[in-house]
Amino acid sequence: MSQYKEVVIGKKSLKYPVVQGGMGIGVSLGTLAGNVAKEGGAGTISAAQIGFREPDFYTNAEAANLRAIEKEIQTARKIAPTGVIGINIMTVTKEYEAQVRKAAECGVDFIVSGAGLPVKLPEYVKDFDVAIIPVVSSLRSAQVLIKMWQKRYQRLPDAVVIEGPKAGGHLGFLPEQLEDISDEEFEAEECRIIQYIRELGEANQIYIPVIVGGGVNTASDLKHHLELGADAIQAATKFVTTKECDAHPLYKEAYINCQKEDICIIKSPVGMPGRAIFNHFLDQVKKGLRPVQRCYRCMGACNPAKAPYCITEALIHAVKGELEEGLIFCGADAFQAAKITTVKQVMEELTQ
Template identity: 25%
Template sequence: MIKTEICELLNIEYPILQGGMAWVATVELAAAVSNAGGLGIIGCGAAPKNVVKEEIAKIRKLTNKPFGVNVMLLSPHVDDIIELLCKERVPVITTGAGNPGKYISKFKEIGTKVIPVVPSVALGKRMEKIGADAIIVEGTEAGGHIGELTTMSLIPQVTDEVNIPVIAAGGIADGRGLVAALALGAKGVQIGTRFVCTVECRVHENYKNAIIKSSDRDAIVTGRSTGHPVRVLRNKLTKKLIELEKQNADIETLEKFGVGRLRKAVVDGDVENGSVMAGQISGLIKDIKTCKEVIQDIMVEAEKVRSSILSI
């Protein structure tokens, strides 16, 4: 099977990370991905310290493999969360929505690997300079909060400018995507939407079915006028948000309208009025499998694709 330096860096079998999606990346999903040979990641979102502590305790009962925790640096609880993660000696930390620079020395002292998510070359170079062990470079094809550059164009530009390993994210769901990312210079991939449609993912079945039923044009972007664009599946909520943006609604109005919408979709199963965050790859996903099946399928297909390329 394909091995890269990410496998060695994170002590995992396959170069596949699971995205640390808020409300979605629970301990059950993360443990299943880690047990299947990838790196499972618990998503903190804006959860308080005690909730995250419970999740870490649970995952250590479900797997003896490496796992990670995603920290949203804009969380009101971020300092408490960082203190907890250091105390618990979590193996891998991925970060988003901010600069983890002031925390990196603490993680380095205990051997924790720090992998920020970045949407540009400039931020990738900055993260390398402050001591990141690797970076997740996310293209605009991804679900949730996004940048503007595509994965295909962004990955080779970043890999040309940094010396630390790059992990590609955005628009990747199968073995073809993995091989393409490696060809562009990445050393691994982070996958989100494909792992939503797994047996172990605890999101409402309506959420999973919305992805499975989606087509290539259903993952759209809202919130560009706020400066914080989000990719979600088209529904009644997106229609209303787009109408508000056309009416030049202010940022406060738009953000207030969106409060609690992700939970409404993930937990309550309201996929018309909730925020169904999903990537452009949604139209490719047609079934629900175990995490082990997903990872094995990706690796088997990647080997076939690589062999066919080498035979040309």
């Protein structure tokens, strides 16, 4: 039996209070998510341009992505038939509604949605039995979204992810906040959000689990956040350097070889700050040498005429191991990775 209190996502209980964060493009697909679920955590597939390996991706990305969502969910289910398996779909995705509906049709246990406020998510899943989990980074964003859901749809979140400033990929903070915010300041905000969610649950006679992510790498980190009142943690970077991770081996080696000073904050073409490993590609972007050649219509906020580079192409190059042409997203502590390990070992390190 697990030493932790029961955490229920939708209708399923986690053995361990660990949710693997979604990482795209192609870093967390069915294999990684399925193995995390098999080991008692919640596995999360990333829907971001998930169909990049489909033969028609470059001519019909929408169809390729929907097809790949089904394939990756099936892959995860074969590995963990009774495990807790979900998908992360960014709100800024142009085909957001279609992807949400497809994932729900395919029977995921939960849908995580951030990179903006998923205002219409309850509407898109109203005909499905699936848990919906928004990602927030401030008390204000949590209050605005949840009040909107209550008013429009009479729906509350089934869980909430609080994502801190040490997370990887796109971040829900202003660049100046990432420079100035301290661990203590964000933990104070974390506690305010947790208190709000607890009061919300009590007022509606339900229990809403709170999941905290960003810079969670050890069992002591997990314990600390549970002591602050969270129910589970979200870890992503730590799963990249596992054998089961869906990324190319060279992508994993980039984490192992990077130093703390290699990790930087960038401005994404969609206007949001992001965290990545500085490399030849980002050096070329800095010099203005990576203009967009074609648009894949991945995110509504991107203007290809003004974008410094195509984020779809950059992330695909990286996940395929073509690192000099790719953008390598990572968390703040990616430099701590020392070797290739396994999902089972990561789960043990986090929970024991």
